[in-house]
Amino acid sequence: MSEVATYPGLKTILFGEDEIAERVRELGKKIDAHYPAEDEILVIGLLKGGFIFTADLVRAIGRANLKVDFVMAALYGRGTDASGDVRLLHGTELTVADRHVLVVEDVVDSGKTLNRICDELESGSPRSLEVIALLHKRLCTGLRHEPRWVGFDAPAEWLVGYGLDLGERYRHLPFVGAVIPEDARGR
Numbered sequence: 001m002s003e004v005a006t007y008p009g010l011k012t013i014l015f016g017e018d019e020i021a022e023r024v025r026e027l028g029k030k031i032d033a034h035y036p037a038e039d040e041i042l043v044i045g046l047l048k049g050g051f052i053f054t055a056d057l058v059r060a061i062g063r064a065n066l067k068v069d070f071v072m073a074a075l076y077g078r079g080t081d082a083s084g085d086v087r088l089l090h091g092t093e094l095t096v097a098d099r100h101v102l103v104v105e106d107v108v109d110s111g112k113t114l115n116r117i118c119d120e121l122e123s124g125s126p127r128s129l130e131v132i133a134l135l136h137k138r139l140c141t142g143l144r145h146e147p148r149w150v151g152f153d154a155p156a157e158w159l160v161g162y163g164l165d166l167g168e169r170y171r172h173l174p175f176v177g178a179v180i181p182e183d184a185r186g187r
Helices: 017-034 051-061 112-122
Strands: 010-015 041-047 066-076 082-090 100-108 128-136 149-153 176-179
Touching (some): 010 017, 041 051, 041 112, 051 100, 066 112, 112 128
Antiparallel strands (some): 010 176, 066 082
């Protein structure tokens, strides 16, 4: 039985576990090389979808001078229905002033969440503010904080796995796949 058949509503696997792991290692090296060795990086992961990517990425960066925090925002409601407003549910507990801040995003699609979070962080006067996204759908217009690093360009489908969900399901999958929303919604 294939992995796709194991999960109701899963249409296809787009990025496999090994492919993701290799790409995260590459991104970690690029990020480490981008910042001066003596400088601290404050990595801010976006919850909930970015928690697995953030954990793997900070281990791949390979420097001792690194701190990690998380913020949580809500844009999507149940299923694939997106609301127009982004609500900040939990902000960073660390000051960003005069720090190199790296925002870790799971997927850039509408850009609304990323704009909201980065605008908020920018108001705290960081030394630098960069974004890394595991996936970028290249759909959004008006994105004010384009990711410096992108793991994979992704199709304009609902993606799940490796932290991404549909109605809080599928986050635990070790790969990224596309779902058929009508089959997966609310079950």
